[in-house]
Amino acid sequence: MSETNTYKIPFVILTLILLCCFFANISLGSVSIPQKEIFNSLLNVSNNQSWQYIIQNYRLPKAFTAILVGSGLGISGLLMQTLFRNPLAGPFVLGITSGASLGVALVILGAGVFGGILSALLISKWTIVIAASLGSFLVLLAVLIVSSRVRDTMAILIIGLMFGSITAAVVSVLSYFSSAEQLQQYIFWGFGSLGNLSWRELGIFFIIYCFGILLSVFSIKGLNTLLLGENYAKSLGLNIKKSRLLIILATSLLAGTITAFAGPIAFIGLAIPHVTRQIFNTSNHKILVPAVFLFGAIVMLICDSIAQLPTSDYTLPINAITSLIGAPVVIWLLVRKRKMIF
Amino acid sequence: MNKETQNNILKTVNLTIGYTSKKEETTIASNINLALKKGELIGLVGANGIGKSTLLRTVTQVQPKLSGTIVLNQKPLENYTNLDLAKTMSLVLTETIASKNLSVFELIALGRQPYTNWVGNLSQKDITIVNKAIKQTNIENLKHKKCFELSDGQLQKVMITRALAQDTDLIILDEPTTHLDMYHKAYILKLLQSLVKETGKTILFSSHEIDLAIQLCDTMIVMTKEEVISNTPCNLIEQGVFNTLFPEDLIVFDTKTGSFRVKK
Numbered sequence: 001m002s003e004t005n006t007y008k009i010p011f012v013i014l015t016l017i018l019l020c021c022f023f024a025n026i027s028l029g030s031v032s033i034p035q036k037e038i039f040n041s042l043l044n045v046s047n048n049q050s051w052q053y054i055i056q057n058y059r060l061p062k063a064f065t066a067i068l069v070g071s072g073l074g075i076s077g078l079l080m081q082t083l084f085r086n087p088l089a090g091p092f093v094l095g096i097t098s099g100a101s102l103g104v105a106l107v108i109l110g111a112g113v114f115g116g117i118l119s120a121l122l123i124s125k126w127t128i129v130i131a132a133s134l135g136s137f138l139v140l141l142a143v144l145i146v147s148s149r150v151r152d153t154m155a156i157l158i159i160g161l162m163f164g165s166i167t168a169a170v171v172s173v174l175s176y177f178s179s180a181e182q183l184q185q186y187i188f189w190g191f192g193s194l195g196n197l198s199w200r201e202l203g204i205f206f207i208i209y210c211f212g213i214l215l216s217v218f219s220i221k222g223l224n225t226l227l228l229g230e231n232y233a234k235s236l237g238l239n240i241k242k243s244r245l246l247i248i249l250a251t252s253l254l255a256g257t258i259t260a261f262a263g264p265i266a267f268i269g270l271a272i273p274h275v276t277r278q279i280f281n282t283s284n285h286k287i288l289v290p291a292v293f294l295f296g297a298i299v300m301l302i303c304d305s306i307a308q309l310p311t312s313d314y315t316l317p318i319n320a321i322t323s324l325i326g327a328p329v330v331i332w333l334l335v336r337k338r339k340m341i342f
Numbered sequence: 343m344n345k346e347t348q349n350n351i352l353k354t355v356n357l358t359i360g361y362t363s364k365k366e367e368t369t370i371a372s373n374i375n376l377a378l379k380k381g382e383l384i385g386l387v388g389a390n391g392i393g394k395s396t397l398l399r400t401v402t403q404v405q406p407k408l409s410g411t412i413v414l415n416q417k418p419l420e421n422y423t424n425l426d427l428a429k430t431m432s433l434v435l436t437e438t439i440a441s442k443n444l445s446v447f448e449l450i451a452l453g454r455q456p457y458t459n460w461v462g463n464l465s466q467k468d469i470t471i472v473n474k475a476i477k478q479t480n481i482e483n484l485k486h487k488k489c490f491e492l493s494d495g496q497l498q499k500v501m502i503t504r505a506l507a508q509d510t511d512l513i514i515l516d517e518p519t520t521h522l523d524m525y526h527k528a529y530i531l532k533l534l535q536s537l538v539k540e541t542g543k544t545i546l547f548s549s550h551e552i553d554l555a556i557q558l559c560d561t562m563i564v565m566t567k568e569e570v571i572s573n574t575p576c577n578l579i580e581q582g583v584f585n586t587l588f589p590e591d592l593i594v595f596d597t598k599t600g601s602f603r604v605k606k
Contacts, residue, residue, distance in 0.1 A: 225452060
């Protein structure tokens with residue numbers, strides 16, 4: 001059919017931009033490395049050992065993480081916006097980040113309660129990843145149990161927000177009783193970070209991410225049917241509860257692992273689907289899912305390159321960059337088009 | 343099975359409709375015995391709150407019946423899977439669609455969902471059926487527009503086309519003429535009549551346009567507090583059913599013109 005042909009060119013262009021951003025991202029950093037050496041390092045034939053190490057074990061995993069984080073958050077945001085028929089929904093409306101934050105807060109801020117030696121053992125990177133995963137998993141479980149009983153999808157949205165409020169309250173109680181040092185550590189986690197992953201961690205991240213993406217692809221037909229509203233979708237033979245479960249599971253897997261490995265990255269999940277809808281001017285998820293994938297990855301790579309402050313030693317919090325760069329872009333797009341497409 | 347029952351697309355026996363909550367059952371109408379013939383245009387009329395929507399929601403399995411049986415195409419309604427039901431019966435509801443960013447063609451093509459593969463790709467046959475439906479309702483000029491660009495009347499035509507593309511024996515419309523002006527009310531109902539003639543499908547709709555329905559329908563179902571009657575409009579007028587439809591203090595039914603008049 002002709003519909004896929006019209007979108008072929010934008011997809012090719014986007015893929016090329018993604019490749020350019022990927023190479024730009026690994027070329028830029030606090031240490032400046034000549035372009036030729038970067039390619040040599042990638043091919044494992046560089047003469048400079050430390051450059052090769054930086055590229056292979058720091059910049060490359062960071063760039064891949066950026067791609068996974070950007071595309072994963074974008075797609076889960078898209079799923080939530082369609083499921084809840086609400087343009088303000090994002091990947092975190094189900095309370096997944098709040099669950100993760102609670103887990104991390106319990107580990108970092110609650111460490112004082114557990115005593116000195118234990119706390120030293122507790123706070124390693126893996127404990128934080130595990131705490132975040134456990135936290136988001138438990139909240140997800142609660143949301144799934146509730147959603148199997150509730151008939152109205154909107155109720156799930158409210159319930160997710162309520163879970164968010166509860167966990168936020170627990171976190172503030174914990175912060176009240178913790179030391180400045182612990183608070184700082186918790187706040188640093190909240191900034192988000194793409195550069196902390198080793199290849200092994202990235203591998204685990206990637207496997208769970210793939211499951212999430214696979215489930216998203218399987219929900220495409222259901223998502224398109226849901227564009228008509230739930231009653232029409234049901235009259236078209238769609239099993240609402242099953243597709244709802246599929247969509248929630250996909251989102252939770254994506255948003256949950258991303259938060260566990262990279263921290264709560266704001267903004268991308270909410271904004272990327274809107275930008276994509278504006279540019280592609282369609283609501284068809286067969287187009288939107290791959291387009292959001294590409295856009296999310298591109299934007300995240302660009303944000304990460306900026307956060308690195310090329311040639312300087314500082315790295316800005318990625319969370320601040322995504323909103324600083326992204327929010328004006330979305331505002332500009334909406335003002336220019338004057339029409340909210342949903 | 344005799345020939346008469348085979349001609350019925352939808353049959354209800356001693357059907358009771360209403361709502362159940364944890365403690366009690368609220369009966370809205372009971373003892374409903376209907377037999378809707380294939381290839382007819384059927385209008386469902388009655389006062390506000392009498393249970394038209396509840397009846398439609400019950401026969402479309404949106405809400406459960408309280409008792410009795412509903413038989414769709416010689417098969418009890420509860421034996422249908424979601425997908426089988428979607429291939430036998432299509433709906434046009436009063437609610438508006440969630441995303442108006444869909445193009446008219448995309449929206450109508452969603453009517454093919456019960457037949458498409460896991461990712462929803464349209465086959466050549468699907469596209470042919472969609473285009474045929476677009477031709478039948480005469481909306482070729484709207485095909486490439488977005489839904490938010492349409493007027494209420496145009497959107498209603500598009501929704502009917504979508505139901506047509508679902509290619510079911512029975513199409514059920516819940517108050518398809520609300521929000522429309524007089525011309526478009528007549529246009530939509532006339533369109534339904536011509537679709538019944540052209541395609542041989544059965545169309546059941548609820549409406550408050552009693553005078554239009556009397557002129558266009560093959561059969562009418564009249565819901566009053568006491569009973570639910572179905573017959574041809576002429577017979578219903580002869581039986582004086584329409585006089586009992588509303589309280590008689592304000593409007594009366596004029597048998598000669600087949601319409602309601604305000605009491606002077």
